[in-house]
Amino acid sequence: MAAGQSACPTGRSVRIFEKSEGHVRPSLAIGITPPSLEILRTLGLDVELIQQGVFIDRVMVHGQTGLLGVCDFSKLEGAYRFVLSIPQHVVMKVLHQNLLKYPGASISYGTEVKALTQDASQVTVTVSGAQDDVVTCRHMVACDGSRGRIREMLHIRSHGGSYGCHFIMADIPDTRAWTGRRTCFSPQMARWSRFLSLET
Numbered sequence: 530m531a532a533g534q535s536a537c538p539t540g541r542s543v544r545i546f547e548k549s550e551g552h553v554r555p556s557l558a559i560g561i562t563p564p565s566l567e568i569l570r571t572l573g574l575d576v577e578l579i580q581q582g583v584f585i586d587r588v589m590v591h592g593q594t595g596l597l598g599v600c601d602f603s604k605l606e607g608a609y610r611f612v613l614s615i616p617q618h619v620v621m622k623v624l625h626q627n628l629l630k631y632p633g634a635s636i637s638y639g640t641e642v643k644a645l646t647q648d649a650s651q652v653t654v655t656v657s658g659a660q661d662d663v664v665t666c667r668h669m670v671a672c673d674g675s676r677g678r679i680r681e682m683l684h685i686r687s688h689g690g691s692y693g694c695h696f697i698m699a700d701i702p703d704t705r706a707w708t709g710r711r712t713c714f715s716p717q718m719a720r721w722s723r724f725l726s727l728e729t
C-alpha cells in the first residue's frame with residue numbers, strides 16, 4: 530500500500546490488488562525501523578504513526594546469567610533514533626485512509642493476482658476475486674511478500690531459505706506495573722521466548 534501511494538502525488542492512477550479480505554492484519558513486525566520511517570515521511574505519515582506508537586530507543590537483552598547486551602538506537606544518525614513499535618492494523622488503517630485521499634487510487638481486497646504477461650508497452654494482469662478480471666497497465670509493482678508467487682510467474686530466481694526456528698507474534702496490552710517503553714526477550718519463557726510491550 531505504501532508503494533502504491535508513493536506514486537499517487539505524481540497524478541498516476543494506481544490500483545492495488547490484495548488477496549486477503551481487509552486491512553485488519555495481525556502484526557508482522559516488532560516495529561518500524563528508521564529507514565522505513567524515512568519512507569513513511571515522504572508520504573507525510575511519520576508524525577501520525579509516531580503519535581500512535583511506542584518508540585523503542587534502547588533494547589536490553591537479559592539471559593539467565595543477567596544482562597547479555599544493550600542495543601542503543603538513540604545513537605543512530607538521522608531523524609529517527611528509535612524503532613517504532615505499533616500494531617500492524619494501525620499502520621494499515623493509516624495507510625488505507627491516506628490512500629483514499631487520492632481520487633486516482635483504489636484498493637481491491639479479496640482479489641488475487643493469478644497471472645500476468647508483459648510486452649514492451651503494457652502489463653496484462655489476470656485477477657480473481659468477486660469477479661475475474663483482466664487489467665492492463667503501464668507498470669506493475671509486485672509486493673507479494675516472501676511467499677508470493679509473482680517472481681515465479683516472472684521466472685525470477687530466488688534463493689530463499691529458512692532460519693529453522695519459529696516465532697509467534699501477538700499484540701497484547703501490557704498490564705504489568707513496569708513503566709516506560711520496553712521490549713523483552715526472555716529465555717526463561719521457554720518456547721514463548723519473546724514478549725513485546727505496546728502500551729506504557
Ligand SMILES: Cc1cc2nc3c(=O)[nH]c(=O)nc-3n(C[C@H](O)[C@H](O)[C@H](O)COP(=O)(O)OP(=O)(O)OC[C@H]3O[C@@H](n4cnc5c(N)ncnc54)[C@H](O)[C@@H]3O)c2cc1C
Pocket residue numbers: 546547548549557558559560561562565640641642643672673674675676677678679696698
Ligand atoms: C517474526 C518476524 C519478525 C519481524 N520483525 C520485523 C520488524 O521488527 N521490522 C521489520 O521491518 N520487519 C520485520 N519482519 C519482516 C517483515 O514482516 C517483512 O519484511 C514484511 O512483512 C514484508 O512485507 P511485504 O509487504 O513485502 O510482504 P508481506 O507482508 O508478506 O505482504 C504481502 C502481501 O501480498 C499479498 N499477496 C500475496 N500474493 C498475492 C497475490 N497473488 N495477489 C494479491 N495479493 C497477494 C498478501 O496477502 C500480503 O498481504 C519480521 C518478520 C518476522 C517473520
